[in-house]
Amino acid sequence: MTMNLANELRDLVNAEARNERQCRKYLEHARNLLVDVTSHAFLRQVAEYRGHTGDSDYLISCRVTDGVGGQKVKAYIWEVKAPQCYIFKADTQNRVLPSDDFISAENQLLHYYDEARGSQQFRNEFEVQSPDDVMLGGIIIGSNRTKVSQLKRSHYDEPKLQQLFQHALDLRIKHLYKEKNIKVYHWDRIVDYLTSAVPLKPGTVPDVPIESPLPANTQISSA
Amino acid sequence: MVIQAGMNFIPDPAAIKDVFERRLLKVDAEIKSRFPAILGERSLRWITFGDDTMIGAIFVSPADFDRVQSYQQKNWHPFPGLVTTDPNQPAAFRLDKSRFIYIQSCDVAGFSFSLGRDCTLLLVDHTQEITTTEAGKLKYTLPLAYFVTFGDEITPSNIYEQLDALVAHSVEKWTTIEPTK
Numbered sequence: 001m002t003m004n005l006a007n008e009l010r011d012l013v014n015a016e017a018r019n020e021r022q023c024r025k026y027l028e029h030a031r032n033l034l035v036d037v038t039s040h041a042f043l044r045q046v047a048e049y050r051g052h053t054g055d056s057d058y059l060i061s062c063r064v065t066d067g068v069g070g071q072k073v074k075a076y077i078w079e080v081k082a083p084q085c086y087i088f089k090a091d092t093q094n095r096v097l098p099s100d101d102f103i104s105a106e107n108q109l110l111h112y113y114d115e116a117r118g119s120q121q122f123r124n125e126f127e128v129q130s131p132d133d134v135m136l137g138g139i140i141i142g143s144n145r146t147k148v149s150q151l152k153r154s155h156y157d158e159p160k161l162q163q164l165f166q167h168a169l170d171l172r173i174k175h176l177y178k179e180k181n182i183k184v185y186h187w188d189r190i191v192d193y194l195t196s197a198v199p200l201k202p203g204t205v206p207d208v209p210i211e212s213p214l215p216a217n218t219q220i221s222s223a
Numbered sequence: 224m225v226i227q228a229g230m231n232f233i234p235d236p237a238a239i240k241d242v243f244e245r246r247l248l249k250v251d252a253e254i255k256s257r258f259p260a261i262l263g264e265r266s267l268r269w270i271t272f273g274d275d276t277m278i279g280a281i282f283v284s285p286a287d288f289d290r291v292q293s294y295q296q297k298n299w300h301p302f303p304g305l306v307t308t309d310p311n312q313p314a315a316f317r318l319d320k321s322r323f324i325y326i327q328s329c330d331v332a333g334f335s336f337s338l339g340r341d342c343t344l345l346l347v348d349h350t351q352e353i354t355t356t357e358a359g360k361l362k363y364t365l366p367l368a369y370f371v372t373f374g375d376e377i378t379p380s381n382i383y384e385q386l387d388a389l390v391a392h393s394v395e396k397w398t399t400i401e402p403t404k
Contacts, residue, residue, distance in 0.1 A: 032391040032398075040251035065251055162375045170380035183384065192322040193392055200326060202315035205333030209354045212303035215272035215279070218295070219236045223248050223267040 005029055006194040013083040013143050013187045020057075020082035021047075023187060027058055027080070027140075030193050034137055035076050036181060037064050043073065044126060051119075056112040060137070061126045075126040076137035077116060079109040083187035086149040087142040088168055090156070096148050096164045098172075105139045109182070138183030140190065147186070230379065234273035238383045239280050243269070246390040257397045259347055261366035270301060275373065276308040277338060278382060282367040290363065302363070304353030306336040306370060318342045320374065323392045340374025343389040369393075 009026045012019050027034065028045050039062030049056040057080040066072045081101050088096040098106070116122045117131040128134055147165040150156065156164060169184065177184065247262055255263060261282050269282045270291065281302060283291055291301040307314065315331045318324060319339030326344070332352040338344065346368040354360045371377060371385050 029399075030395070032395045033388060036387070037245045038247070038250040038254060038394050040254045065249060159375075166376060166378060170378055173380050173384075178380075189322070189388075193388070193395075195323060200316060200324070202329065202331055202335075203317075205313050205315050205331075207333060207354065209356045209359075210304060210334065211356050212300035212353075214298060214300055215302075216274035217233045218270060218272040218301070219234075221236050221240055221269050221271060223243075 003195065006191050009187070009194060010191045013191060014145075016084070018082040018084045020080060023083060023190075024058060024080050026190065026194065027060075027078075030190055031060060031062075033185075033190075033193055034058075034060050034078060035062055035074070036135070037062075037074070039064050044075075051112055051115050051122075053111040053115050054108060056116070057108075058137075059126070061128070072129060072133055073127045074133045074135055075116070075122075075128050076135045077109065077113050078137040079105040079112070079139045081105050081139070081141035083143040084146060085142050086146045087186060088147065088165055089149040090151040090154045093154055094164070096168045098168075099149060102139070102141055105141055109136065109139060136180050136182050138177075138185065140185050140187065142186045144186065144188045230275045230373075232273065232275050232373070232379055232382075234271050234278045235383075236271050239269075239271050239278070239386065242383060242387045242390055243280075246387070246394055254398060258394075259367050259397075277306075277370060277372040278386070279306065279368065279370045280386070281365055281369075284364070284366055287363055294358070297357070299355075299357045302351070302365070303355045303358065303361070304334050304351055305349075305365070305368075306338060307334065308338050308372060310337060310339065312337055318344060323389060325393070325396060336370075338370060338372045340372060341376045342370070342372045342374075343377075343385055344370040345389055345393050346370075347393075 005026060009023060012023050024047055031042055041063040043061045043063060046059045049059050056077050058078040059075060061073055061075040063071055063073050085101040086099040087102050089099045091097040113136050117134045148161050261284060264285065266285060268288060269280050271280045273279060294301045312334055314334040314337035316335060317337045320341045322343050324344045327347040330350040335351055346365055348366060350364045352362045369386060369389055371382055371389065377385050
């Protein structure tokens with residue numbers, strides 16, 4: 001991960017024209033974010049994999065330890081839309097609804113996932129033994145500035161927009177995505193992820209004794 | 224700093240353990256050799272805490288565990304001076320709406336971190352010196368710690384996903400070989 005990569009992607013995210021394909025190239029540098037386990041070998045990262053129901057935008061496969069001393073390969077399917085796509089659109093004063101691009105991404109993801117799970121050819125190509133090791137990855141769409149498409153009749157101020165966006169997304173996570181481990185990221189989050197440590201210099205702090213109350217809900221855990 | 228009135232958030236140690244097992248513990252030995260040494264300890268322990276403002280998970284070295292336990296028995300904060308969400312607390316670092324902040328091998332005398340909303344912070348090999356009214360002058364080192372604060376974007380629905388992304392980011396850094404210039 002380097003600062004250059006993050007800056008390049010940030011420029012693409014802030015561009016006006018749709019540039020999904022250019023942005024997609026940067027996902028290879030965020031591969032741990034696209035899988036749900038730590039792998040010791042990333043095997044394939046493939047864009048636009050041809051299927052019967054359409055082309056999967058991004059596939060990533062990796063070898064992982066299976067917890068009982070063996071190894072297996074898992075493949076993750078991602079649907080990727082441009083940073084310029086809106087994620088939600090205005091509905092009422094107190095509710096937003098998924099954009100057409102978001103609904104399309106969700107629908108494509110489910111179709112490609114279902115097809116890949118049932119395809120022996122897919123599993124052979126990616127060296128995946130079991131349909132259960134074909135995984136739903138998630139959706140990457142939009143950016144901070146395209147969270148909600150506004151309407152004149154229901155123009156939200158910034159705090160309201162953020163609140164409605166997050167509530168609508170949280171509901172989808174809670175009731176639809178969490179159980180299936182589907183992730184939703186916007187492109188600014190990928191930029192953040194690629195950003196290398198910014199050198200931070202500590203400021204000075206007064207050398208006075210502090211009172212330090214116990215933190216809440218403390219628990220000790222062990223491996 | 225109360226994010227949502229009546230939230231009463233209590234962190235779920237099992238959810239945090241699940242993230243650590245998938246990302247840090249049940250991994251290939253060669254990969255683990257690139258992680259901070261604490262993760263290779265046989266008796267690995269971590270402390271979790273949290274409320275309506277944040278969650279934290281701090282790995283504790285065997286040598287420091289006795290100190291932590293003795294502080295807890297005295298009802299003292301196990302990591303005094305390390306982190307606060309009180310914006311009025313002077314601190315060496317103030318972060319707000321900052322994601323994937325990675326701070327390594329830093330020594331701080333005085334309060335270390337004041338965390339605002341929507342932050343994710345990772346500390347590696349952090350040494351803290353502080354004078355407290357309870358324990359006087361003290362110094363301790365944290366081998367590894369993760370913190371996530373609530374805000375407009377980080378909510379109870381997604382906080383473990385945010386922790387998961389932060390841990391993935393740490394793995395990305397430890398396992399990616401930077402190109403030589």
